[in-house]
Amino acid sequence: MTPPPGRSWGYWTRVKLQMLGEYLSGFATASKEQSERVYLDAFAGEGSGLDRLTGEEFPGSARIALEAGEKAGFTRFRFFELANKAGELEAQLRADYPGPDIKVLGGDCNETIPAALAELRALKWAPTFAFLDPDGMQLAWETIVALAQHKRGYRAPGSLKPEYKVELWMLFPTSGIVRTLALEAEKLSPADEARATRLFGTELWRPIYNLRVAGEIPGADAREEYVNLMRWRLERHLGYRFTHPFELKNTRGATLYHMIFATDNDAGTRIMESIYNAAAARVPEMQKEARDRTLGQLSLDIGVAAVAEGYRYEPPWEPREPI
Numbered sequence: 089m090t091p092p093p094g095r096s097w098g099y100w101t102r103v104k105l106q107m108l109g110e111y112l113s114g115f116a117t118a119s120k121e122q123s124e125r126v127y128l129d130a131f132a133g134e135g136s137g138l139d140r141l142t143g144e145e146f147p148g149s150a151r152i153a154l155e156a157g158e159k160a161g162f163t164r165f166r167f168f169e170l171a172n173k174a175g176e177l178e179a180q181l182r183a184d185y186p187g188p189d190i191k192v193l194g195g196d197c198n199e200t201i202p203a204a205l206a207e208l209r210a211l212k213w214a215p216t217f218a219f220l221d222p223d224g225m226q227l228a229w230e231t232i233v234a235l236a237q238h239k240r241g242y243r244a245p246g247s248l249k250p251e252y253k254v255e256l257w258m259l260f261p262t263s264g265i266v267r268t269l270a271l272e273a274e275k276l277s278p279a280d281e282a283r284a285t286r287l288f289g290t291e292l293w294r295p296i297y298n299l300r301v302a303g304e305i306p307g308a309d310a311r312e313e314y315v316n317l318m319r320w321r322l323e324r325h326l327g328y329r330f331t332h333p334f335e336l337k338n339t340r341g342a343t344l345y346h347m348i349f350a351t352d353n354d355a356g357t358r359i360m361e362s363i364y365n366a367a368a369a370r371v372p373e374m375q376k377e378a379r380d381r382t383l384g385q386l387s388l389d390i391g392v393a394a395v396a397e398g399y400r401y402e403p404p405w406e407p408r409e410p411i
């Protein structure tokens with residue numbers, strides 16, 4: 089079957105969105121005693137997408153979030169999308185979901201998120217989840233900082249209860265970084281360097297890059313080190329108690345990207361660990377199904393998810409220092 093025109097998604101996107109739906113339902117259930125739950129979607133997309141193999145239309149992150157948790161679902165939604173797509177997305181979502189408080193902010197989300205958080209300040213006590221799903225290197229560290237600081241000080245002074253930050257599930261563009269940081273050092277432009285520094289909020293990517301360029305570490309180790317650096321920054325600089333990476337690969341075994349979950353919450357960790365393990369267990373069946381479907385259309389790369397079965401949290405290691 090030839091998929092209809094439109095933005096088409098590979099298998100890995102469906103894996104990611106299925107996991108998102110599962111986590112959001114768990115999040116909503118775990119926080120159902122609270123009167124408000126806030127959902128932030130920094131790269132909100134078009135509301136739906138087309139499966140590259142089957143041509144089937146299926147819901148994107150915005151609709152998944154709007155439908156998560158049924159009666160105990162999210163109460164406030166803030167979507168962020170480029171200006172040329174935001175109006176259409178808002179019209180579509182408001183028409184299909186007339187009840188909840190929905191806003192779509194148009195423009196670069198790195199600029200619009202701080203203002204949206206300021207507007208939500210009175211709700212800083214509310215359980216809040218942010219999905220950060222860029223196409224590549226568009227996310228700035230400063231935006232992650234703003235999200236991590238949003239709920240600061242919501243507990244009464246002297247309260248013995250832990251204070252939870254906004255939970256994040258972010259796409260870390262592993263292959264985008266490797267592409268941006270060209271192996272031939274003379275091809276690395278100042279704009280590329282600035283993009284990497286903007287994403288990590290530090291130049292500590294340089295020691296990893298230098299070792300890679302010198303041939304002292306293989307590409308796979310460099311990728312692991314970049315993911316580790318982001319996790320380290322989330323835990324040690326922003327104070328998240330746990331970060332959980334999940335790797336997605338294409339059918340040829342090449343890493344596409346990692347999803348990184350950051351939370352302060354034991355329940356969040358338990359729920360996401362079980363979702364990672366369930367996704368890993370589904371992979372062989374999904375691969376088979378995808379291969380069966382691609383018979384006759386072998387030029388399509390279906391992509392698969394990859395995470396070691398039996399996933400458990402391991403803390404990040406101290407990143408390499410400049411020599």
Ligand SMILES: C[S@@+](CC[C@H](N)C(=O)[O-])C[C@H]1O[C@@H](n2cnc3c(N)ncnc32)[C@H](O)[C@@H]1O
Pocket residue numbers: 105130131132133134135136137147148149150168169170173195196197198221222223226
């Ligand atoms: C991977 S897609 C998101 C898919 C979406 N999460 C879904 O599940 O339907 C990335 C989206 O980010 C948008 N985008 C790119 N740069 C952006 C920016 N700086 N600010 C906000 N949105 C951006 C693109 O227009 C694109 O729709």
